Amino acid sequence: MVRTQKRKLKKGLGVGYCALIYLFLFLPIAVIITNSFNATTSKPYMTWKGFTFDWYIKLFDNSALLDSFGNTILIAVCSTVLATCIGTLAAVGMYRYRFRGKGVIDALLYIPVVIPEIVLGIALLTLFAKTSIPRGILSLVLAHTTFSIPFVVFNIRARLTGYDNSVEEASMDLGAGKVETFFRITVPILAPAIGGGALLAFTLSIDDVIISYFTNGQTKTFPLKVMESIKSGVSPDVNALSTLILAGTTLLVILTQSNLFKRRK
Amino acid sequence: MVMKTKKGAAISIATMVSPVTLWMAFFIAIPLLYVAVMSFCGTDENYNVVFRLTLENYRRLLDPSYLQIYMQSILIAFLTTAFCILLGYPFAFLIARTKSRKKALLYMLVIIPFWTNSLIRIYGWRTFLSASGMLNTLLMKLNLIDTQIDFLYNIGTTVFGMVYCLFPFMILPLYTAIEKLDINLLEASSDLGARGASTFFHIILPLTASGIFSGSIMVFIPALGYFFVADILGGGNSDVIGNLIERQFQSGNNWPLGAALSMILIGITLLLVKLYQKCGGDMESLGV
Numbered sequence A: 001m002v003r004t005q006k007r008k009l010k011k012g013l014g015v016g017y018c019a020l021i022y023l024f025l026f027l028p029i030a031v032i033i034t035n036s037f038n039a040t041t042s043k044p045y046m047t048w049k050g051f052t053f054d055w056y057i058k059l060f061d062n063s064a065l066l067d068s069f070g071n072t073i074l075i076a077v078c079s080t081v082l083a084t085c086i087g088t089l090a091a092v093g094m095y096r097y098r099f100r101g102k103g104v105i106d107a108l109l110y111i112p113v114v115i116p117e118i119v120l121g122i123a124l125l126t127l128f129a130k131t132s133i134p135r136g137i138l139s140l141v142l143a144h145t146t147f148s149i150p151f152v153v154f155n156i157r158a159r160l161t162g163y164d165n166s167v168e169e170a171s172m173d174l175g176a177g178k179v180e181t182f183f184r185i186t187v188p189i190l191a192p193a194i195g196g197g198a199l200l201a202f203t204l205s206i207d208d209v210i211i212s213y214f215t216n217g218q219t220k221t222f223p224l225k226v227m228e229s230i231k232s233g234v235s236p237d238v239n240a241l242s243t244l245i246l247a248g249t250t251l252l253v254i255l256t257q258s259n260l261f262k263r264r265k
Numbered sequence B: 001m002v003m004k005t006k007k008g009a010a011i012s013i014a015t016m017v018s019p020v021t022l023w024m025a026f027f028i029a030i031p032l033l034y035v036a037v038m039s040f041c042g043t044d045e046n047y048n049v050v051f052r053l054t055l056e057n058y059r060r061l062l063d064p065s066y067l068q069i070y071m072q073s074i075l076i077a078f079l080t081t082a083f084c085i086l087l088g089y090p091f092a093f094l095i096a097r098t099k100s101r102k103k104a105l106l107y108m109l110v111i112i113p114f115w116t117n118s119l120i121r122i123y124g125w126r127t128f129l130s131a132s133g134m135l136n137t138l139l140m141k142l143n144l145i146d147t148q149i150d151f152l153y154n155i156g157t158t159v160f161g162m163v164y165c166l167f168p169f170m171i172l173p174l175y176t177a178i179e180k181l182d183i184n185l186l187e188a189s190s191d192l193g194a195r196g197a198s199t200f201f202h203i204i205l206p207l208t209a210s211g212i213f214s215g216s217i218m219v220f221i222p223a224l225g226y227f228f229v230a231d232i233l234g235g236g237n238s239d240v241i242g243n244l245i246e247r248q249f250q251s252g253n254n255w256p257l258g259a260a261l262s263m264i265l266i267g268i269t270l271l272l273v274k275l276y277q278k279c280g281g282d283m284e285s286l287g288v
Helices: A002-036 A054-061 A063-096 A102-114 A117-131 A137-160 A166-173 A178-207 A210-215 A222-230 A236-256 B002-038 B056-060 B064-096 B103-115 B118-129 B134-141 B155-179 B183-191 B196-225 B227-232 B241-249 B255-278
Strands: none
Touching (some): A002 B103, A002 B118, A002 B155, A054 A063, A054 A236, A063 A137, A063 A178, A102 A137, A102 B002, A117 A137, A117 A210, A117 B196, A137 A178, A137 B002, A166 A178, A210 A222, A236 B118, B002 B255, B056 B255, B064 B196, B118 B134, B155 B196, B183 B196, B196 B241, B196 B255, B227 B241, B241 B255
C-alpha cells in the first residue's frame, strides 16, 4: 500500500516537474501570441489594452516587415539548396574514399559547429569587406550556406554508418555509370538523411540573428527587423507575423510527421 | 586497369569533395586567418584597417574594465551551463525513460519553441518580466506584492535568458545518452543492494557523462558570445565578451581591436574542445 502510494507520488512529482519545464519553454510564446491580439497602440506595447484582430490586418500594410520576411525565406531556400548539394556530395565522398587532407576538411567542418557565432560573423564580415562581395542577399546566402554545410554533412554521415556499399556495386555491375548510380541509388537511399539535413539547414537559416547581423549590409531579414524594433518596443504586428509563422510550421510538421502522434508505441 | 580505377577514383574524389573543400577554405579558413592577422594591425584616422605589425590591440585587451567583463562573461557562461545541467538532467531523464506512448511528442515539444525566432522569444520574456509586465500584474492581483518589482537588467536575468536560449543544446545530448542506458545495469545494481543514490552516482552518472560533456560544450561556448541576450535582458549591466566584439565592429569601428577580442573566444573554444577530446568526448556528438 505504502509502496504504491510512494510510487504514485514520485510519478506525480515527475509529471509536475516536466510540466514546469514545458511552461518555461512555452511561456514567452504565449506572451507573443497574446500580444499579437493586444489593442494597445502606444509604445512599448507592453500593457494589455483589450482584444483585437487589427494587427493581423495591419500586418499586410507593413511592407518593410513583409519584405524582411520575404528576404528570410529567399535566403533560407537558396542557402538550404546550396548547403544540401555541397554537403551531400561531401558526406558521401568522405565516407567512401580515403585521401590526403581529409582530416583538414573535417577540422574545417567542425569550426562553425563549435565556434561562437559572433566570431564567424565578424570573420565573414571582414572577408566580404576585403573582397568587395556586395553585402546584401548574396552575402547572406553565402554566410548561411557556410554555417549550414557542416550540419548537413554530419546529419548524412550519421546515417552512412553501416551503409551497404554492395547495392552501389550491383548497380555498376549492371552497367550503370557512376553518376547514374549516385542519383538513382545513393541519393534515394540517403533521402531521409538528406531531407533531415536540409530541414535543419532551413531552420538554422530562418532563425539566424548573429551571423546575419554582421553580414547583411542594408538588407533586413525578419530576425534583423525584430532586432531593429526592439529598442522602441516590438509592435504587435511583429508578434502577429511570428504567430502566423509558428502556426504555419506547426501545421506543416503535423501534416508531414503525423506518425509522431499516432503510430509510435 | 589498376591505373584506370585509380584515375577514376581520383576524379570521383575531386568532384565530390572539392566543392566543400573550396567553400570551407574560402569562407572559414581564409576569414579566420584574416581575423588573426588583423588582430595585429592598426587603424588610421578614418578607422580603416592599416597593416602594420603591432601588439597594441593585445595590450588593450588587458585593460581592467575589459578584464572585469571577461570574468563576468565566464561567470555567466558557467552559471548558464550549471543551471542547464541541473534543470535539464532530471527533465531529460524523465522524457528519455518514459514508457508513455507520447515519448516522441514530448521530445518534439522541446524543439517546437525554437521554430519561433529566438530574439522575439527573449523579447517575450522581457515583456513578461518588465515592471509593467504580466508577472508584476499577476503578483499584484494576487496581493503578493504591492509595488512593482523590476526583475530585469541584472546578471540574473541575463543568465536566465541564456539558459532559455541554450537549454535544448543541453537536453538533446543528455536525452541521447540517457536513452542508451541499459536498464539491466540499473536492475543489477539494485539487485546487488545498491540504494538509489549509489546507483545514480556509480552507474547512471558515469554512463551519461558523455552527454553532460557535449551539452556543456554546446552551452558554455555560445554563452560567451550571445550579446543580444545581454542587451535585451541585461540592459548593458551584464555584458559578455560578445558585446565587446559587437561594439568594435559596429559603433566603435575599431576592427583590429574587435579581431583581437575575437581571438580570446577562439582561444577559449580551442582550449575547451581539446579538453573535451582529452576526456574522451566524441566530436560527432557535437553535430546537432
